Amino acid sequence: MLSGNVLQALGIDSNTIFLIFWVGFFFVTFFYQARLQSYMALNDISRGLNKLKLMRDKARKEAIDYLVNVGKTTNDPTQRVDQFLDYVTIMPVDIDPAGLVGKIDHVVTTNNDRVRAEVGTLLGQNNPVTVSISENLLEVATSLNAIHKIVRHFYLLGKKTNSYITLLQLQMLMPMIIQEADALLNAVDSFKLGQPVGDGIGPVIVSRYMAGKEKRAVAKDTVMAITEYKGRKLYVLKADGPMAYVGQPGVAIKKIMGDMGVKPSAIVMIDAALKLEGEKTGEIAEGVGAAIGGIGVEKFQIEEAATNAKVPLYAILVKQSLLEAITVMRKEIAEAADKASQVLNRVIEEKTKEGDDVVVAGIGNTLGVAQ
Amino acid sequence: MMSSVPGPDKKTKLLVYTIEECPVCGQKTKRAFTVGDYVTKDGAKCTKCSNQTRVSLVYAEGTKPSG
Secondary structure: HHHHHHHHHHOHHHHHOOOOHHHHHHHHHHHHHHHHHHHHHHHHHHHHHHHHHHHHHHHHHHHHHHHOOOOOOOOOOOOOOOOOOOOOOOOOOOOOOOOOHHHHHHHHHHHHHHHHHHHHHHOOOHHHHHHHHHHHHHHHHHHHHHHHHHHHHHHHHHHOOOOOOHHHHHHHHHHHHHHHHHHHHHHHHHHHOOEEEEHHHHHHHHHHHHHOOOOEEEEEEEEEEEEEEEOOOEEEEEOOOOOOOOOOHHHHHHHOOOOOOOOOOOEEEEEEOOOOOOOOOEEEEEOOOOOOOOOHHHHHHHHHHHHHHOOEEEEEEEOHHHHHHOOEEEEHHHHHHHHHHHHHHHHHHHHHHOOOOEEEOOOOOOOOOOO | OOOOOOOOOOEEEEEEEEEEOOOOOEEEEEEEEEOOEEOEEEEEOOOOOEEEEEEEEEEEEOOOOOO
8 A cells, every 4th residue: 555655656657567567578588588598598407417417327336236246346346437437439530531440440349348358357257148238337337427428518618608509509409318318227227137128139030040050150249150041041140149249240241251252142131220200119121231330330341341242231120219229128129020030031032042142140239139 | 036127108117028939839938037038048848849948039018007
């Protein structure tokens, strides 16, 4: 009542108050909109960053617990694991691209050998399944550590420089980054228990062709068996399971076609492929080309070997999401194995003739899939 | 040990099963996954023809939450 009287005495009515409010609102939104949105973006990113930190810590703890409880480490591995998380792989210079794949292969192989040797020294046993699972758990923790560090870097940089655009871009990417980090964290449970993951569908399919046949090592962590299908000689290869290996299919195919002198009429590769949103899990796609992911070294080697010998490359792909590819194999993916085997048989029958040699490669992480 | 992991939508739980298949009569048996199971591992004797079964698949299936 008193304030109403004061306003009346000043000659300010309710219309004037509304006008002042709207002018004030216009002023604030016109001049401070970017700052307000930066503030909201900072809050959003900060929440996401906390989630990423919790994920990283959980993956680190799971790796340490596995090393202690299953790996039977003799000493406390915490310090070594922390050093491991910050270990970097420096990629070769690419300003002169000639021979770059060989250099990348060398750096990556050196890193993989180092990881295995280091895990070997940490563990109190040398069971290959335990060693490979430990390697994978440490890789998951390392990836989550790297994601957390990169997001934190851009968050702090955007905050420090008050860069609205940097923060906005990071805010827009956060849901996808969290989704990817969540998939990595979920992979920990499957790895710990030695369960086949969705990515292992290729090895599951080819293991059926290798069962009961003599296996031989053809490359690091990679085995091959020779079998027959309707008068064709099949050279079937996959990573050595049930360890969590991906093997070296590129080296293996080069060896089969080089050292072993095999002249295949076709190379058929079976792999998991990331589905697009809207596609069904377990759908099978056929195509041509080298069906293999990764950094590109193996793909290059296979393409080179096939091109030099003019051998057609056929691909059979089983669709799945990133989460499904690195966590325990879903029923829809497992059930696609029968259909994919039928497709493989049909491709062999249609593209080759009796008496031909065919290379069949099951690509993917072979955890929980022996041969 | 029955293994369960969270499903993609966090509400469904995924239960992991091992499928043992008889190479002679094709009889399939579904049981809970136990640590140490892997594809191609020898399983129990076939309930139909008493031949040695082999693990043919290990997969997770979603369970709908009740209520």
